[in-house]
Amino acid sequence: MTSSLSDVAITAWARLVRAQQGAVVGVEDALRNTGLPPLVWYDVLLELERVGGEGLRQREIERHTLLQRYSVSRIVDRMEAEGLVARSPSPEDARGTVVRITRKGRALRHRMWPAYAAAIEENFARHYNETELARLASLLKPFAR
């Protein structure tokens, strides 16, 4: 396998990795220092909030979050223990469970957002103006869901 990667591709890759790593670490630190749960909990809560009362199958959460199956299983375990989400058996598929957000879950998601937004600003957005952000978003479109 001869490398067809150009120098500019390698540079772009290196910076992408570093940008995200640096920014995510910063955001995670900010959340932890505020006594808030990790980013992935926010993602799960947000997805569940978006779909509303129907809830999501764990398999769907898996796809949304890029987590492993067992990771979803355990995260939902913990969030359920905290009363943030509720599991119930799926009516159509006896293997699966449906996960729904609770009032408490919505409240937490809400409380997380200001800290999260501030951390995104601090660790990422402050480097850019609106035009640049739009160009970045456009370039990263291949990775949108």
Add this chain to the structure above:
Amino acid sequence: MTSSLSDVAITAWARLVRAQQGAVVGVEDALRNTGLPPLVWYDVLLELERVGGEGLRQREIERHTLLQRYSVSRIVDRMEAEGLVARSPSPEDARGTVVRITRKGRALRHRMWPAYAAAIEENFARHYNETELARLASLLKPFAR
């Protein structure tokens, strides 16, 4: 939820996170499936190769890789156990150690590159042409070291 973050900033952030997560997971999987060590080993080896015979202090590796101190300590432990790097006491600072890459380490770094490059191509670069890669690299400049 009022915040100073624009919608476009949020979109850019979401895609950045997803782009990197998806791509890094893909690359890590590819390396693992080829029986190669994780990405961070590559990074450490590359840094050590770049600085040549002088080696690096663990503290410097920490800065280069965005790892925690104890993570560096342990990664160097494992890499040393594999004979990929060598530790020696720092002449100027009796607290510190100097880490140098070994011949075996260079060989491994070399062997990792084709698999790594292929995975970057597959999980990232194939979405873009050279112009786009250049624009992306330019936009991500704030995160370059």
Add this chain to the structure above:
DNA sequence: GCATTATTGTAGCAATTGCAACAAAATAGT
């Protein structure tokens, strides 16, 4: 010089993760 504080690296312990095996149900093939 001496006491205080900061830096560098390690290690114990608890929590978390990854791997692999598993159970149960659904789907596909014949």
Add this chain to the structure above:
DNA sequence: ACTATTTTGTTGCAATTGCTACAATAATGC
């Protein structure tokens, strides 16, 4: 219908990580 395969989710165990305390040295302040 029946068997094989795939999908969904969980769990035990080993490996890894994060947190914290710690030891040793260096740098700073007086």
